[in-house]
Amino acid sequence: MESFIDSQIDLVAKERKLEVEDTARLLSACSPAQLQKRGVALVALRVASMRTGMGGKSLLELELAQPLTDPPRLPSHKIRTGDIVGLQEYKKDKPLSQTLLSGVVSKATDTSVTVALSQDRDNDEIPQELQDRCQIVKLANNVTYERMNYALNDLKKDAASSPLQQVLFGLQSPDIEQTEPVNFFDETLNHSQREAVQFALDSKHIALVHGPPVLTETITVIGTGKTYTLIEIIRQLTVVQEKRVLVCGPSNISVDNLVERLSRHKISIVRLGHPARILPSVVDHSLDIITRTCDSGQIVADIRREMDETLTAISKSKRYAERRGLYGQLKDLRKDYRVRERKVVGEIIQGSQVVLSTLNGCGARNMFNQEFDVVVIDEATQALEAECWIALRKGKKAILAGDHLQLPPTVKSQSGVSSTPKVPKQLTKATSLSVTLFDRLLAMHGTSIKKMLKVQYRMHQSIMQFPSYELYEGELIADPSVAERLLCDIESIDDTDDTGVPVVFIDTAGAGIIEAQDDEEEESKLNEGEVDKVVEHVDKLIAANVQQEDIGVITPYTAQVSRLNRAMKEKWPDIEIGTVDGFQGREKEAIIVSLVRSNDEHQVGFLAEKRRLNGDSETLSGTSTNPNGKQGKKNQPIVADGGFLQRWMTWLSEEADVRYCEYI
Numbered sequence: 315m316e317s318f319i320d321s322q323i324d325l326v327a328k329e330r331k332l333e334v335e336d337t338a339r340l341l342s343a344c345s346p347a348q349l350q351k352r353g354v355a356l357v358a359l360r361v362a363s364m365r366t367g368m369g370g371k372s373l374l375e376l377e378l379a380q381p382l383t384d385p386p387r388l389p390s391h392k393i394r395t396g397d398i399v400g401l402q403e404y405k406k407d408k409p410l411s412q413t414l415l416s417g418v419v420s421k422a423t424d425t426s427v428t429v430a431l432s433q434d435r436d437n438d439e440i441p442q443e444l445q446d447r448c449q450i451v452k453l454a455n456n457v458t459y460e461r462m463n464y465a466l467n468d469l470k471k472d473a474a475s476s477p478l479q480q481v482l483f484g485l486q487s488p489d490i491e492q493t494e495p496v497n498f499f500d501e502t503l504n505h506s507q508r509e510a511v512q513f514a515l516d517s518k519h520i521a522l523v524h525g526p527p528v529l530t531e532t533i534t535v536i537g538t539g540k541t542y543t544l545i546e547i548i549r550q551l552t553v554v555q556e557k558r559v560l561v562c563g564p565s566n567i568s569v570d571n572l573v574e575r576l577s578r579h580k581i582s583i584v585r586l587g588h589p590a591r592i593l594p595s596v597v598d599h600s601l602d603i604i605t606r607t608c609d610s611g612q613i614v615a616d617i618r619r620e621m622d623e624t625l626t627a628i629s630k631s632k633r634y635a636e637r638r639g640l641y642g643q644l645k646d647l648r649k650d651y652r653v654r655e656r657k658v659v660g661e662i663i664q665g666s667q668v669v670l671s672t673l674n675g676c677g678a679r680n681m682f683n684q685e686f687d688v689v690v691i692d693e694a695t696q697a698l699e700a701e702c703w704i705a706l707r708k709g710k711k712a713i714l715a716g717d718h719l720q721l722p723p724t725v726k727s728q729s730g731v732s733s734t735p736k737v738p739k740q741l742t743k744a745t746s747l748s749v750t751l752f753d754r755l756l757a758m759h760g761t762s763i764k765k766m767l768k769v770q771y772r773m774h775q776s777i778m779q780f781p782s783y784e785l786y787e788g789e790l791i792a793d794p795s796v797a798e799r800l801l802c803d804i805e806s807i808d809d810t811d812d813t814g815v816p817v818v819f820i821d822t823a824g825a826g827i828i829e830a831q832d833d834e835e836e837e838s839k840l841n842e843g844e845v846d847k848v849v850e851h852v853d854k855l856i857a858a859n860v861q862q863e864d865i866g867v868i869t870p871y872t873a874q875v876s877r878l879n880r881a882m883k884e885k886w887p888d889i890e891i892g893t894v895d896g897f898q899g900r901e902k903e904a905i906i907v908s909l910v911r912s913n914d915e916h917q918v919g920f921l922a923e924k925r926r927l928n929g930d931s932e933t934l935s936g937t938s939t940n941p942n943g944k945q946g947k948k949n950q951p952i953v954a955d956g957g958f959l960q961r962w963m964t965w966l967s968e969e970a971d972v973r974y975c976e977y978i
Contacts, residue, residue, distance in 0.1 A: 315483050319470045321744040323463065325727065326700050329747060330459040332726040337454040341410055346449055349410075353392035353876070357404050357449040361440070362426065364625040366618050367602075370648040370655065371430040372625065373420060374401075374440070379447055387424050390879055395419050396566075397452050399429060403441075404449040414444055416453065439641045445629075461677030462700040469703055478710055481519040482751070484741045484758045489518040499549050499579075500542060504793075507543045510765040514547045514713050515555070522752060522764040523547075523715040540715055540767055544692060545575050547713060552581050552667045557687035561670045562705045564697040564723070569670050570596055572692060576668060584662055586671035586678065601680070604662055611658045617651045656680070673697055676705040684708055691715065696723050699744075699751040714752050719785045722748040724895050769793050772901070774800070774816035780965045784958065801860060801904055808858040812851065817970040820847055825975035838873035841910045845877050847975065848908050852886065855904060862888035866902035870894050874910050 340354065349355035360379040367373040378386045393399065401415040421428040427450065469479075480486035493515050498508065514521040525540030544561075551557040563569050566587065573585050573596040585592060585600045592600050605611045606618070624644045631637045659680045663669055671681070673691070689709030691702055695716030706712055725747040735746045737757040756764060768789050770778060775792035782790035801813035812818065822843065830840055848867060855865060867878055867889060878891050890902070966972065 315474065315485070315741060316470065317743050318483070318741050319466055322700050323466045323470075325744055325747050326459060326462050326466065326698075329725055329727045330454070330456070333459075334454045334456075336726070337452075341451065346404065346408075346410060346451075349451060350389060350391070353390060354452040355449060356388060356391055356393065356427065358406070359404065359427075359448050359450065361445040361448070361629075364440075364629055366621040366625065366651075367420065367430050370621070370651045371417075371432075372440075373428055373430050374417075375426050375428045376448070376450065377426045385425055388427070390883065393419060393422060393427060393450065393452055395422055396455075398455045398457065399450040400453050401429065401431075401444065402449050402451065403444055404447045410451065414441065418457075439637070458674050458701070461674060461704050462698070465677065465704040465707055466700055468707060476710065478519050478706070478712060481759075482706070482712070482755065486519075488520050488759055488763050490516050491518045492516060496550060497554075498546060499553075500546050503542065503546060504769045506766065506768040507546070510543050510767055511546050511550065513765045515550055517711070517713075517763070519711055520755060520759075520763055521713045522756060523713065524764050524766040525715055525717050540692075541571055541575065543767060544572060544690060544713075544715055545579075548572075548576060548668060548690065549579060549581065551688055558685075559668045559688045559690060560676070560684075560686040560705060560708060561668060561690045561692070562673050562676055563692040563694075564673055564701065565693065566592065566672060568693045569672060573599055573670050576670075581668055582666045583668040583670060584666040586663075586669065586675045586680070601659060601662060605655065605658055608658070608662065610661060611655075614651065614655045614658055617647055617654065621647050621651065671705075673701045673704050676708065681708070687711065688713065695720060695750050695752045697750065698723050698725070698747050699749070699754065700747070702751045714755070716750075716752055718750065718752050718756060719781075721895050722750060722753075771796055774798070776816040776969060779969070780962060784961065801855075801858075804903065806859050810854070810858045811971075812854045813858045813860065815971045817966070818851075819966045819970040819972045820851070820975065821972055822847070822975050839871045839910050840873040840877050841908070842877065843975075844908045844910060845874070845881050848878060848906055849881055851906060852882065852889065856886070860904055862886050863890075864903035865889045865906070866897060866904070867891045867906045867908065868894050868897045869908040869910055871910050874908055878908065 340352075341349070344352070346355055346357045350357050356376075358379050359376040361374050362377045363375045365373050365375075378388065381387075397419045399417060399419055401417065402410065402412065403414065415431055417429040417431040419427060420430045429450065474480050474483065474485055477486060481488045493512075496508070496512050496515065498511070503511070510523050514523060523540065523543060525543075548559055548561065551559050561569070561572055563572075569585070569587075570593040573583065574593065576583050577596060577599055583599055584604060585596060587600065597603060606615050621644060624640055624647065628637055628640045628644070631640065663680060663684060669684070669686070671678075675681070686709045688711045689705050690713045691697065691705060692715050694702065694714035695718045702714075727747060735749050737749055737753045739757050741758070766786075766789065769791045771793045773792070773796060775797045778790055778792050782788055800816060801807055802809035807813055825843070830842070852865060852867070856862070865886075867882070868891075869875055869878065870893065872893060875891055875893055882889060882891065890897075894907075
């Protein structure tokens with residue numbers, strides 16, 4: 315057990331080191347303009363406003379200092395809410411200057427980026443030259459690694475101190491305690507959902523809820539079987555069993571989906587995290603808003619207003635001595651604010667039946683010493699095990715929901731191009747961060763701790779058919795609401811060749827549409843010919859009255875994402891474009907997948923992972939994954955995925971509307 319925890323600590327340290335090294339290498343090799351072109355910096359900015367945020371942090375709103383467009387839109391970039399950034403003085407044609415301030419991006423729009431400055435500063439003063447002309451650069455996110463490391467080291471001190479921890483490390487078998495048959499709040503739940511709810515409530519230590527897959531869809535029904543199952547479980551735990559529950563996940567999206575649905579019921583809930591990272595529909599349940607509006611928070615709100623007024627006065631002051639005095643007042647106000655706010659925040663969290671947060675957020679200061687009866691982790695198969703322990707250390711029982719047959723979390727330290735890493739049945743030294751806690755528990759305790767949701771509500775049965783038989787033993791069932799529905803069944807969408815079929819495969823084999831490697835994105839691949847084909851197909855969908863916001867374009871490679879953004883964003887700003895990994899769990903009416911790989915060697919590289927579907931027909935049929943392109947017996951390609959991609963190609967040729975490209 316100690317060896318396992320130590321190996322997790324080592325893997326996290328290795329991952330952190332790689333991220334820091336990659337960031338340092340990039341920053342040292344590129345000028346600010348080059349970094350902006352790559353999307354990891356924004357230059358020639360100014361401080362538009364300053365105000366006070368949660369925890370008394372100073373929020374700086376940054377916009378272009380000399381915009382060339384109206385409205386003043388920022389160039390395309392990859393700086394997102396939650397990213398760590400360094401704030402530097404900007405000097406045109408000069409190398410990166412010293413990072414004067416650092417902080418977390420709390421909001422990013424087309425026209426501005428808001429940064430919450432770090433609290434570990436002795437001096438509140440922001441140099442005037444930085445206010446007038448600055449740049450931000452994306453840095454390695456050390457906070458998440460620090461919280462994972464703290465959780466693992468804390469776990470190491472008393473790893474077997476609770477029955478839950480003993481079960482999670484295989485020192486004790488999980489128990490079932492029969493509870494009363496459930497009187498369901500939601501009478502619409504199907505049979506497999508009801509089984510999963512009863513099982514989760516009966517499980518004394520651990521329950522895995524295996525949610526149905528999402529690959530691509532033509533029709534989306536709001537909500538999934540997994541989401542409604544978790545809502546029922548949480549309602550039963552809080553209302554019937556009177557338990558206190560911590561609900562978390564690796565991303566803001568999954569957490570907010572649960573907040574949105576829980577908020578409809580009479581349950582006391584609070585959502586941790588900055589309001590800018592929270593869906594507008596649930597922001598009223600955020601800790602920040604509740605702290606401002608509750609009775610005990612009025613004094614805190616008054617101090618916050620006084621701090622904002624002081625910041626405004628600082629921004630208007632032209633005299634150095636006056637600004638220094640105002641900064642002194644601000645420092646005193648901030649100390650008072652933090653003491654009072656901490657007390658109010660503690661009362662709000664302790665008084666809530668359900669606390670919702672990202673896994674990383676569970677390690678925040680306001681969650682220290684909080685204890686819960688049950689920890690529910692949604693999308694647990696997309697979270698690092700070390701990240702899960704940030705939350706699990708606070709609970710007596712755990713319910714993990716996800717699909718281990720979809721993509722695992724993305725890690726830099728994953729070596730080679732192998733598919734799913736082998737998961738040992740006994741607790742051994744950890745060898746890969748991509749082996750999730752969900753994977754490990756399933757291998758250790760078997761299917762006795764798992765219930766599978768067999769009805770999916772997102773995709774046409776034709777799309778579901780292949781993964782169901784290949785990965786889910788043919789057990790998946792398409793709900794009647796989506797089983798036969800097509801894009802053209804949606805009101806206002808025309809019935810065309812492109813909206814009247816569930817699956818279209820545009821085969822680029824033999825058309826001269828070959829992949830390339832993007833120098834700017836290092837090892838990332840791109841395919842300009844496929845970009846053109848995507849644009850053509852989107853044009854047809856838009857012409858058939860499919861709304862931009864209902865279309866998603868996904869691809870395995872970040873370089874292809876960049877090319878697609880360049881080709882499409884100006885014309886169709888509301889179409890969402892992202893990587894396969896990053897798009898998991900998202901809902902769109904129509905999904906277009908740009909597969910990128912097309913080469914004479916039939917190599918699919920890291921995409922040999924069978925949980926990704928990829929390539930043109932010739933590349934797929936070869937599926938050579940050897941990095942040197944070596945052949946097996948009789949000059950046949952070496953197949954590392956058990957023929958999965960070949961069988962998918964066969965299925966596409968028989969079941970999809972196959973279209974061939976002319977040679978270009």
